[in-house]
Amino acid sequence: MSDSAHDPDTTSAPWALQFxxxxxxxxxxxxxxxxxxxxxxxxxxxxxxxxxAxxxxxxxxxxxxxxxxxFTEGTADGGEGPAGDGPGFVSVHWPGMRFGPEPGLTDATESALRRTFPGQDRLIADLRSLVDERPRQFSAVDDVGMLLxxxxxxxxxxxxxxYATDMGDELLPQSDPAMLFDSTSHVCEGLAHALERAQEEAERAEQRPERIEQPGRGPEAPTVSKSGTLTEAETAGPRPADAPTDWLARPDPLTPSARPFGSAESGRALDRLWDGAHQLLCQVVSYAVRRRAGMIGEGGLAPALGQLAEALPDTRIHLVGHGAGARLVAYAARGLKEATGGPASMTLLQGALSHFAFAAHLPQQMRGGGALAGVARSVAGPVVCAYSHHDRELGLLFPLASRMIGESPSLVGADxxxxxxxxxxxxxxxGCPTLTLADALTEEALPSSGYxxxxASAVVRRGVPPQGAHFDVFHPELARLVLAAGRIAR
Structure with a gap:
């Protein structure tokens, strides 16, 4: 490959698509x-x-x-392309980036920001200056919000x-998350509180097993689900035994306290706000990357898939996405034309998109469904969604970053x-089954179609705060899951 993931020369690789x-x-x-x-x-x-990445x-x-x-381990060919008689492997390159667990901005991270947001060098330099220097003024924290x-x-x-949200189909307007418009100081304090909770949760060695609820139906159905909410009684799906933190599940405002002007604790409060300001930068950038992923998936990868299907009529195409890349391939499936042969399978690893994205009806409102409702009809095989309760990036920070203006978590909690x-x-x-990873890897355990x-919590479990296990996806079991989803012979 070339020296730059965003340079045109990168596309000379025979096993890569660049957008x-x-x-x-x-x-x-x-x-x-x-x-x-x-x-x-x-x-x-x-x-x-x-x-x-x-x-x-x-x-x-x-x-x-x-x-x-x-996919190539144990085969003669460990490089690009197919492994012996195994599948061909194509990398999808696009202007995305990820943050590391370090509390500040490194030179490498600043360079990545410049690549991701070309033409914004001065603004990015100003952001880094504020986050690094941490001026002892509350107004400087507000400046971070303005620059973001x-x-x-x-x-x-x-x-x-x-592509701002996955929480609405064509019936619902799109809008940016509340973190871009709420009081910056309040948002930063809320994120700082979340970081503290992430550290506390990281100290827990194990989580209790999840619970799985069936939707209530008929005259004998309970009026309130086990999770204690009326709306949830009609919503199927796996539930974590607990929210990532009790604070996230409470119906209280997501900001713990008001701005402490004139308080004797103002010095400590400023340190907390600057911790939150760095995390605000990470979450706002991640939101913009996810938004871009949806647009590239539907407007870029989907037409490319159609061309590949036409050029390779005897080849089965399988989509795999991790993090925001999962959002990219899911929107690519949505963008496929009905006449186009759909992918043979789609596997989403630690998908950074709403867990209601595929729902035909959102439980918190009477009309409208998820933005990706019905996508399974575009996939010949199953849509496999691997998840882990050890992913703190998605379990704790994603809900805060996704909160929309005017929406309240009072019934079900932000998580x-x-x-x-x-x-x-x-x-x-x-009708969406939930399997453990071990069960999913048994013969013919995965459905032939549908969600x-x-x-995958048994293997996707290692990582430090605040991301937790979000990047812990390099496991042979997950490769086997992809192969099983696509009925790919190895």
Whole structure:
């Protein structure tokens, strides 16, 4: 690969598809190269993987290689392309990035931000200066919020604005999350509180087993579900035994206290606010990356999939996505034309999208469903959603970052209303089974079509706060899950 994950030269790789920030292909001939490579190798199954680790060329190459190694281990060919008689492996490259667990911004992270948001060098430098220097003024924290709004704002008519949330189909308007418009100091304090809770939760060695509820139906159905809410009584799906923190599940405001002007504790409060301000930067950027992923998936990868299907009529295509990459491939499936042969399977690993994204009806409102309702009809095989209760990024921070203006978590808690697919699986879809990873890997355990949640907590469990196990996905069991979902012979 070339020296830059975002340089045009990257597309010269015969086993890669590259898209720009608007979803356009950076090289009009890249699809033909992939098809030609697949034909030359004689592959019958082509696995397309999208992840978010495109901070730089080295990171992209490393993550691609680690994923590919899961499929090539023990075979003669450990490089790009097919492993012996195994599947071909195609990397989907796009302008995304991920944050590490370090509390500040490194030079490498600043460089990644510049790649992800080209033309915003001065604004990014100002953000880093504030987050690093931590001026002893509350107004400086508010400046962080102002700069972040400028960094990610999109006009209402911009294409990206249509991908702001997974919590609404065409009946519902799209809007940015409340963290961009609420009081910056209050949001930062709430995020600081969440970081403290993440640290406390990391000290727990184990979690109690989850519970799985069936939707209430008929005259004998309970009026209140086990989780204690009226709306949840009609919502199927796995429930964590507990919310990631009791504070997140409470119906109280998500900000613990008011801004302490003139308080003797103002020094300590400022330190907490700056901790929260750094996390606000991470979450706002992650939100913008997820929004972009949806647009690239539907507007970029979907047409490319159609072209590959036409060029390779005898090859089965399988979609795999991790984190925001899961959102990208899911929206790609939504964007496929009915006449196009759909992918043979889709596997989402720690998906950074709403756990109600596939629901035909959202439990907290009378009309409207998830933005990806019905996507399973575009996939010939199963839509497998692997999740882990050890993913703190999705279990704790994602709900806070996804809260929308005017919506209250008073009935179900923020973790349920704005929860993530990669934390507790598919929600609100009747007939969606939930399997442990061990059970899912037994012969013929996965359904031949439709949605299925797979609890991968047994292996996806390692990581430090605040992300927890979000990036702990390099396991042979997960590669076997992809192969099982696609009925791919190894």
């Amino acid at each position: 720009d920030a608007d979803g356009g292909e950076t090289d009009s001939e890249q699809g033909e190269r992939v098809a030609a490579s697949a034909r030359a190798a004689g592959v019958r199954d082509l696995v397309l993987l999208a992840h978010t 495109h901070n730089d060329a080295e990171t992209t190459t490393d993550v691609d290689a680690r994923f590919r190694a899961l 709004r400028r960094l990610v704002e999109e006009p209402l008519h911009a294409p990206a604005a249509a 349920r209303l704005w929860g993530a697919l990669g934390y507790d699986g598919v929600q609100g879809v009747d 299925v949640s797979v609890d």
